[in-house]
Amino acid sequence: MSANVELDDVWIRFGDFVAARDVNITIEGGEFFSFLGPSGCGKTTILRAVSGFLAPSQGHVRIGGQDMAGIGPNKRPTALIFQNLALFPLMTVWENISFSLEVRGAGKAERRKKADELLELIALPGQGDKFVNELSGGQRQRVAIARALAAEPKVLLLDEPLSALDLKLRQHMRTELRSIQQQVGITFIYITHDQGEALTMSDHVAVMSAGVIEQVGGGTNVYDHPESAFVASFVGENNLFSGKVSKVSADRATVETNVGNLTAATPKRSNGAKLKRGDDAYVFIRPESLKFANGSNSFDNTIKARIVQQEFEGNLWQVFLDAAQGKHIKMSMVNDGQSLGYDSGSEVALGFPSELAVALPRGPLAAE
């Protein structure tokens, strides 16, 4: 059983501070939806509004079509996995997992049975009698998930549940979470400031910055077609060139930058106004979209640069270059078994097709 979640014109204020501004999102039942944004942008705040720990200052939260105003967290069909897990330290694992049944008055046998089922699901069979502090970090993580699932929520809310884990375990847990979601089929709303996590697991991602939803879309959409300078700089790596718009066509804009005129695609739907001639703008081009321009290929954009350093990463070459006026450029190339063909210090021309670059109005960028 899953339910959709609608955030309709939601504002959340703490005094004068606006933690969430005009949030309008519809999350379909049964999907894996992520909120992605830097620390302090208001992700937890939105999740708390969905789970019922705080009431929006304005707007509506609807779950399964029902307005949640005035309904407490213990009455909502949601279960929250806390940023710090918040497992009960004085209870055993199985008591933790079956807590939601206990408060509903279920008998011990029933609770134990449910706990054992869920322990099976999270691949921790036979660990029910341990205490939480006797588990490893990843095991605790899974117990928290099981505890939330035991409540049979229609919507599971996860607040950066993997942030405390080391890289390897995190990657392992990602796949595990995704498979659990597919198994139980309920709506997952997942919060993270790790874009890799958001992109790999989610059906849809909402990118947030300072209380504002910058863009909602599928992972590829957000990565390939950023709609704001913030999204372009926050999601994945990007080379940024700033300048003034000199020419605008239907879906292209040409920007005068330090390294010459660059032509790039303009998104169909952009946050704010469309680019006009004379506007301040940014052109973003991903490191993997840059190629060496030599006789055999031709691009509508070329940049002259000098190779400063090359790093070999096995599957990739990372090439660092300096263009005119000391502009740093990064480029990555798939290692195809051939040598790069250039030495550090050599002058090269870089090229890219305009459809792989994006021109966006100047705006706040993600902090490095």
Next chain:
Amino acid sequence: MKSDNFLKLWVGLFVLAFFAYLFGPLILMSVTAFNSSAFPRVAPWECFSVEWFNVLVQDDKLMHGLRNSLIIGAGVVLIAVPIGLAGALMLTQVSARVRPIYYTIVISPILVPGVVLGISTLIFWDRLGSMFGAEYDSFFYDGIFLTIIGQSTFIAAYAMLVFISRLQRFDPALEEAALDLGATHVQTFRKVLLPFLKPAVGSAAVLAFLASFENYNTTVFTIVSESTLTTVLASKVRYGINPSISALAVIIVALTLLGAVIYEIMQRRELAAEKAAAKVAADAETAGVATTTPVATRASKAGAFADPAVFIVLLVFAAGLGTVYFAGTYGLEECKVRVAEQKRALTKKRVKERQTLEMFKGAAPSEDTGAAGGGQPKIEAKGTEGYRGIFDPGNLEGQVESEKNGKVEAKGTEGYRGIFDPGNLEGQVDSSEQQ
């Protein structure tokens, strides 16, 4: 190097002096409880005896006071602990701006002198009682009720401090987690917060009980016509004490020590269990597999009496009690007879001395200094004797007796009592010089 040793010596001396200062009185008093002498003292040592414990148990006033103290202590625990808990919980609920004001208000009973609390409690309930036209045997004028109420006003604040310090370590997310999982607020309190606060409830109860048990300032006003242990003790000091008071002190000190030792053992167990648990978890993490090792924390959950170390401590304690009791009764009568004989012999000697002194005095009546010297020790002796016996219940009787039996008898008891008094010796030297 040398100055280093010197410093160490000084530090050692200081520590020694410090502990002597701390525990000297306690040790001395505890020892007096086992001396058969009728006045609490270490020297002269008469007989090793536990009779004062019997005297203590048979002292009806003291026992009545003790009973009241226990009742009041229990009452205070029942009132002060819940109020303290409520106060501490409230502190976590009020907004950050109000918090300092709230804290100051609820903590203020600790800052108000106990005497003031006592008097105000008394007056308040008296006024209330007369407002309702209550009888004098109603609870408005009941010493035990008033004392429980009066003491609870500030002991609740102590309890609150205990709860606050525990609550500061509580993760509020746990409460939210419980709510999120469908628990009501009452269920959250009962199943999550209360188990977490359980150790603090114990500490607060013990603290409240002890604070109530030893309270005098407030109690002396609110107790009205009743009595508690402290008020009985206070009145005893006024009219003279015997070593049964020391015996009481020994019992209290022993129970405290026992409690402290058991607490320490349990604490260490828990710590060890926690460490073991952490190790198990770490092992599981490195191995990356599900371990099924026996659960270490279970040990700390078992009752105190199942703990072998605690059991041994209790056993040793009981054995010590038995030994002391046996030693204190065995051969006590013979010893007492011996001491009495010694006393008698000494008295005789004294009487003889006195008689020879009188004889000399009679022989040289013309000597001015002699007459003065003869008079001097008598006066001095009387003075010191009066001082020293101030706590002696037999003192009054003794004086009456000595008045009846004449000076000689008085001198006899005085001589014995003052046998270690350096001033006494001087007097004797003085008088012998006169001779």
